[in-house]
Amino acid sequence: MPTLLSTLDTRSEAYQHNRAQMLALVEGFRELEAKVRAHGEAKRAKFNKRGQLTPRERVARLIDPGSPFLELSTLAGYKMHDDNGRKDTLGGGNIVGIGFVAGVRCLVTANDSAIKGGSIAPMGLQKSLRAQRIALENKLPCIGMVESGGANLNYQSELFVEGGKVFCNIARMSAAGIPHITVVNGSSTAGGAYLPGLSDYVIMVRGRAKVFLAGPPLVKAAIGEDASDEELGGAQMHAEVSGLAEYIAEDDAHGIRIARDVVAKLGWNQNYVPPPQRGFEPPRYDVEELCGVVPPDPRHPWDIRELIARLVDGSDFLEFKARWGSDTVCGHASIEGYALGIVANAGPIMPDGSCKAAQFIQLCCQANIPILYLQNTTGFMVGKHAEQRGAIKHGAKMIQAVANATVPQLTLLVGGGYGAGNYGMCGRAFDPRFIFAWPNAKVAVMGAEQIGMVMEMITKAKFAGTDHMLDEAARKIRDDNVRMMRDTLVKRIESESTALFATARLWDDGIIDPRDSRRVLAMALATCREAQTRTLSPNTFGPARL
Incomplete structure (x- = not known):
């Protein structure tokens, strides 16, 4: 068995310095995530007084007890629009993640109505669109818990046209055979009324749900008609008169129970044959050591194999063409029993490394195994020697292979992601199935200096x-x-190259603690594997609401 042997000295001054720097970065982004939660938690009394659960309580009750929940893009919109990165750290104003509901892997979303009434900001919209793409690519049923003040009109020019994609996507996913279940916990009005309108199953909470195209003041102004909220769009009216609601709930908890019952009755897993359980060994080296592997300065070289040894099952890694193009590391491994190919960087991408990676990517497609990119590159090599060795044409081969790969591709930014190397290593522009970043990651056209x-x-x-x-x-x-x-x-580019800047703009699906890498990647691989083996039942238009 080709086991990687580590030479990392965990007692060295360099290791201790690296670890301290990484832990400080982890603490920094965790503090920001805590601010998002605290911002919502501060409204708990108001929700309790109304007899409601907070948005995060709704998510927690929906998910199967004790099962994992992979929250995505927790810091979307950081320091953008109304998010100031301090007290008003908003997380996009919504909660998005993958979790299990009644034993079914689902895409779960919830308006964070404890923050600015759940109003939708531009990056919150982009976060929702990204969630829909994840659901479609991975064949995940969608469960949404809706309570929103609607679009933040201060940014209407960034919301109106893009916002239409949300409705288009729901219609297309429903037609593709992916069910949408919506629990209306509060307001879902004006354009937002089409969220339940386009869903396959709608649950409305009595006395709280409001779904209408125009509220009482606008109706009065437009046609001179007097009407109450309940008459225009209350839960009872939609359940008994308009027929928009399939189910009526007495409160949030009841609505969540109904949603879980709907998922359970879909028989979603009845024709799905999960892959056989495979035993696996943990890495031979302590996952805690991942925090000391990477120097804080991306200009300092380090051995990417030290990371692989702490990430893959049994530290077992069969390196491909180890003696050729060695700045690009390729090989076969597994994570929690899921086979995968790894393409990793230990510096710039040389012409030989481009050729090796392109060949290896095609071999992974031939074997139908997903690819994990561990991105740590200063970019494609430049200079006379590299240009004369065919840096452009060989780099193009690698980019073509990445762009046209037929298997799921996952990317983990663990260091620099500079220049076209970011593209060749399946950065956001190349639509990896999932992409996560360590808090030290740097993304830019080149270094600030x-x-x-x-x-x-x-x-x-x-x-x-x-x-x-x-x-x-x-x-x-x-x-x-x-x-x-x-x-x-230089100062501006440095601030625009950070992991926080990137995650705010959804250039990744979230920053993660290096020590969580194996767990996060395992869940992503399991999600991809399930999608590969699941057959949907598409129809022409999606179920019509009659």
Whole structure:
């Protein structure tokens, strides 16, 4: 068995420094996630007074007790729009994740109505769209718990057109055979009324649910008609008169029980044959050591095999072409019994490494096994030697292989993700099935210092022709201004390269603690595996609400 042997000295000063830096980064993003939860928890008394569960309580009650729940994009929109990264840390204003409901793996969403009434901000919308894509690719039934003040009209130009995709996606997924179950816990009005309207099963909470295209004031203004909320869109009216609601619940807890019953009655797993349970060994090295593997400075080299040894079953890794193109590491392994191919970086992507990766990706497709990219690259190698060795054409082979792979691809950003190397290693632009990041990850066209240096050189070249027109003092002032411009640019690019900046924009599906990598990847692999073996029952238009 090809077991990786670690040479990591966990007593060294370098290791201890790396670990301290990583733990500080982990603590930083965990504090922000805690702020999101605390923001919602502060409204608990208001929800209790109304006889409601908080949004996170709704999610917790929906999920099977003791089962895993993989929450996604917990810091969507960080420091964007109304999110200031401090007290108002919003998490996109919604809760999204994959969990088990009545034994069925489902995509679960909930408006976080404890935060700004569940109003929808631009990145919250993008988070919902990403969730729908995950559900479609992985054939997951969707359960949504709705209570929202609607679109945040301050950002209507970023919401209106994109928001229509939510409804289009629901219709198409329903037609593809993916059921949508919606529990209406509160307001779902105006355009939001089409969320339950397009769902396959609708549960409304008596006395709380409101589903209408126009509320009493607008109806009065438009047609002069007096009407109450209940007459226009209450749960009882929709259950007994309009027929929009299939089920009426007495409270949030009852609505969740009905949703679980609906899932249980779908027989979703009756024709699904799960793969046989396979035993597996944990890695031979302590998962805690993952926090000390990576230097905080992405310019410092480190051996990606040390990470693999702490990630895969039994630290068993059959490396592919180990003696050729060694800056790109490829090989076969498994995580919790799920076979996979690994493509990993130990630095820049050289022409030989591009060829090796492209061949290995095709072999994984031939064997129908998913691919995990451990992204830690400064990009494709540049310079005369690399260009003459075919950096462009060989890099293009790798990009073609990634873009056209026929198996699920997962990406974990564990260091730098710079330049076209981010593309070649299946970054967000190449639509991996799932993509997660460690808190030290960097994503940018190139390093901040490199960008600053390039811009400084370009600016100096631009002004070189005027040197003869300036005296020494004037040239010094000009050069000082150029350096100041460079320093300002470097600082900005550094702030725009962080994992927090990336996750806010959904360039990943969430930042994770390195020590959770194996658990998170195992759940993602299991989700992909189930999708590969599940057969849906599509129809032409999706079930019509009659």
